[in-house]
Amino acid sequence: MSRDAVVGAVRALGVDGLLLVGDSVCDADIYYASRFLSSDRFAVLITDRIHLLVSSMERARASSESKADVVETTSDYSMKSRIEEFGSADKAYIKVLEEFVSKHGISHLGIPSNTPAGIYRSLTEQFETSLLDKPFEHIRAVKTPEEISAIAEVQEACESAMEVAVSLIKKSKPTGGILVFDGKPLTSERVRSAVELRLAELGCETLDTIVCGGLMSSSPHSRGSGLLPADMPIVIDIFPRSKSSRYFADMTRTVVRGEPSVEIVEMYQAVKIAQEAGLKCIKEGVSGADVHGAVCRTFDDFGYTEREECGFIHSTGHGVGLSIHERPSLSEHGGTLRSGNVVTVEPGLYYPDIGGVRLEDLVVVRENGCENLTAFEKELVIR
Amino acid sequence: MSRDAVVGAVRALGVDGLLLVGDSVCDADIYYASRFLSSDRFAVLITDRIHLLVSSMERARASSESKADVVETTSDYSMKSRIEEFGSADKAYIKVLEEFVSKHGISHLGIPSNTPAGIYRSLTEQFETSLLDKPFEHIRAVKTPEEISAIAEVQEACESAMEVAVSLIKKSKPTGGILVFDGKPLTSERVRSAVELRLAELGCETLDTIVCGGLMSSSPHSRGSGLLPADMPIVIDIFPRSKSSRYFADMTRTVVRGEPSVEIVEMYQAVKIAQEAGLKCIKEGVSGADVHGAVCRTFDDFGYTEREECGFIHSTGHGVGLSIHERPSLSEHGGTLRSGNVVTVEPGLYYPDIGGVRLEDLVVVRENGCENLTAFEKELVIR
Incomplete structure (x- = not known):
């Protein structure tokens, strides 16, 4: 308690x-x-x-x-x-x-x-x-069962909001390089507002939501604005907080409506496999640095090496709880994981001339592995 | 600037x-x-x-x-x-x-x-x-014209949300002492959620919203919960913040669906006249203490004298801007008002055995008076 x-x-x-x-x-x-x-x-x-x-x-x-x-x-x-x-x-x-x-x-x-x-x-x-x-x-980094339930509940709301976003993009029609929904160009603002409205319906608040398309998505902190492109990645990162329990959740998906470039398809593949490598590594006793190392090695194996603000330019993940960023850290300096930690696993690749791809799941560290609180599908191309 | x-x-x-x-x-x-x-x-x-x-x-x-x-x-x-x-x-x-x-x-x-x-x-x-x-x-207490526009915009959203609340109560039917809407008992939670959803649609966030009915309303900070009563006051206090401009607005109305007691009708009348006395007193150069004094004198004239946490137990108002409570204060110790201040004027009366009544408008201090940013009607009994 x-x-x-x-x-x-x-x-x-x-x-x-x-x-x-x-x-x-x-x-x-x-x-x-x-x-x-x-x-x-x-x-x-x-x-x-x-x-x-x-x-x-x-x-x-x-x-x-x-x-x-x-x-x-x-x-x-x-x-x-x-x-x-x-x-x-x-x-x-x-x-x-x-x-x-x-x-x-x-x-x-x-x-x-x-x-x-x-x-x-x-x-x-x-x-x-x-x-x-x-x-x-x-x-605070080691959550009680009640805290984990509270986070899982917010994560469900988060996935419901992700469904709203993905469905808007799916229903849009690629037209002359942009997406058109209901006769109007689809914008980051329109998708963000639909996401936040669904979250409000579910008793959650958000400081912000990333809906960032095209080359802008190569900047991981860019929230996105304006017309959403066809054939290019759209990064959707949703991190709501329950107004009642005060706990956060956090997840990211990257989708393309239309035909992605070969580079984006390859990057998506690498990010997905790097995330799996990270998830597979997580259990009580390993360090955040080990998990980050497993992700970095996968990217290296695929030939994606970080340099000059390109490639995998952030850490693998962070704790989530009453703060959106808290202990433990899955990074170069991350310490030992303990059962009950709740962390994001969010590898990404970013290239200013190609765009960005990120996948983020929220998981609970357990004695012999991790329990993924994220059920949402991972499909790059949605139709 | x-x-x-x-x-x-x-x-x-x-x-x-x-x-x-x-x-x-x-x-x-x-x-x-x-x-x-x-x-x-x-x-x-x-x-x-x-x-x-x-x-x-x-x-x-x-x-x-x-x-x-x-x-x-x-x-x-x-x-x-x-x-x-x-x-x-x-x-x-x-x-x-x-x-x-x-x-x-x-x-x-x-x-x-x-x-x-x-x-x-x-x-x-x-x-x-x-x-x-x-x-x-x-x-910060003296707002620029741009800041006043930003606050006025949030206040419009606030009134739209108040309209949602009042309309839910109006459409409910007094039945056996409680309010029934759409075949179900109307609760504080239901009204609050409708208010907050409308605010989210309008790009605003809220930490909380007071929808407090019956004797509970005699506690000015109580947010309210459970069934909403017929024939008793319901205090609705909405204080949203724009997610984009970051400015707040703030307003309160008290309504009754059904037949209020004579005490509540008289309290409402006194609060309304006390508020008018406060508003009439506001202009550049007078002090917040003067405004509070005018409100208190009106209550005294009506025979409502504060004692032992009953009566008019809070100050008359506070500045509103990037914080929900900021300078200047309309209270015993409130200093000189300046043109461009934005303040609430929110007298109230609270009796544990009768209930609470509060009316709150948001106004801009001007050279020769005040400009009321609040257009919403003041009607105790709604039908």
């Missing part, structure tokens, strides 16, 4: 308590430790118990929704009269934080290195503090 | 440059200063020019999308070999940041107080630093 993991992780840090301050929409550690979603700033103090400090307006919701053992409010620490006293809500808040920490008998306080500097500096004047880098990254 | 405002604001800070580090999805100041949207961390250094430091993968997008004068990448500062050297991407990044700042001839560096503490601490060892609270809050 993640509550016990949180308390255990803090115990191992060698401090009396760990204080997190921020909003849990933007800070995944704060959501992980509290399971309380708020776009307003609040504080979590973890000792042998999990204490929340929220505004009095949030007391009821925090008590019913959060996983904290104790919910306190800033009113319990006379926030209102502190504001009168200091003439500043920020100064008053820092004073309230200090009393909150003191009250729980902390002398040596752990503070994550992403804590706002102003709060860190003030607390350092009152307490012995240790600045800690990402205190939950290792426990 | 906001670029010149940003450079001017930094000049007034008395530092050689201001460094912002974070992601512009979560940090509105970073988006404001760069107009570059990324969920990956990047840096903005503002001197007499605006310099961006992004990963090499983001160079092309940053050059075409951002408002920066200069785009540099971490590769320009040998990020890859720094990672080899330090064995840590975070340590390497801090070294790169230091070189980036040094290269631009900064000796006295301004750092916002919400900068991650780890980065602040490292920079403090290399430079003379000043920690600055919200360096752009005052310039």
Whole structure:
């Protein structure tokens, strides 16, 4: 259970308590430790118990929704009269934080290195503090069965949205080099909007969605815009988050409507085999570097060698959870995989004069292999 | 133009440059200063020019999308070999940041107080630093005509979504104390999902939407859940953000389907008149405290006096822009309003044994009054 993991992780840090301050929409550690979603700033103090400090307006919701053992409010620490006293809500808040920490008998306080500097500096004047880098990254990387179910559910929504995208492209007609759907040229924007609408229907949000066609697809981060081409690759990368569970999923497919060039067909073949090599390599105990190495070797065998921002120019994959990019990393420096890690496996090849191809699956690391959460077909040419 | 405002604001800070580090999805100041949207961390250094430091993968997008004068990448500062050297991407990044700042001839560096503490601490060892609270809050509070247009556009989407909500409730039939739509009990979840779907169609995202009926509505932050009641108030508070412009809008209506109690009818009347009193008071030069005072006096005149978390228990309003809550504040401590401020005016009354009523409009402060961006009707009883 993640509550016990949180308390255990803090115990191992060698401090009396760990204080997190921020909003849990933007800070995944704060959501992980509290399971309380708020776009307003609040504080979590973890000792042998999990204490929340929220505004009095949030007391009821925090008590019913959060996983904290104790919910306190800033009113319990006379926030209102502190504001009168200091003439500043920020100064008053820092004073309230200090009393909150003191009250729980902390002398040596752990503070994550992403804590706002102003709060860190003030607390350092009152307490012995240790600045800690990402205190939950290792426990967050190993998902509980509940977390894996939550991710699998988002992945299902993701595939439903991919189906919408692929089906729009499939129903389009190659006409004079572009795709035409329902009498109108099909654009990246049209496909993206259909994808995001389906995700909204399924309770997911997206910061963005890549629908990138033609030579533009040779830039892996390009989101794509304008007319979608016939006979050229279209990279579709969808990474939604559930609005309720807050977990992400992530997948990519590359498709061509019409007749792809020989180069693209060969690249697709190599990417697919490289992905299989990566997937085959994954199990508890191997390193992310090993998996990345297996993918790179496959590309080398096919004669695709990275040079000057061409070829396979990114890492093989990354962890996915409450953040879209988290531990572990499947890259040159990736460490040992553990059962319960959830990672993407997403080799790709990119050439500015040919285009880009990427395939991305989302998998769970298991003791003797991996469980692929992605069921969506891999077909380059769709008709 | 906001670029010149940003450079001017930094000049007034008395530092050689201001460094912002974070992601512009979560940090509105970073988006404001760069107009570059990324969920990956990047840096903005503002001197007499605006310099961006992004990963090499983001160079092309940053050059075409951002408002920066200069785009540099971490590769320009040998990020890859720094990672080899330090064995840590975070340590390497801090070294790169230091070189980036040094290269631009900064000796006295301004750092916002919400900068991650780890980065602040490292920079403090290399430079003379000043920690600055919200360096752009005052310039962000005064919107340019382009910003006001962007907000007005989101507000239109917001009203279209409100129309969806109100129309669902209107078409429902009061049956045995609850509302029935299409043969099924109408729930908060059903209305919320219809609202959010319409917003998604219009290119907006929402963290949440309040659809809260019955006695639950007496808690102003309750999002609402379950069956929607007949004859009782339903508070609908919608605060979407445009996915493209990143600006928010915000509005609230309270409706009853069926026959409201006399208490609710009277509360609605008082809230409506209090809101009118607040709106009438707004113009350049008056203070947010004056506006809040006008609203409070109206409630007092009607005999609604706040006590023990009953009555009018929050402030009158807040600024809206790239954040949902920003300057200026229409509250006890609210300062002078300036032409171009965009604020909510949202009086409400809350009684646990009766329910809640809130009305919220979004307005622009002008020289001689205010311009209401909200056109949606105010009718308590809908049929």
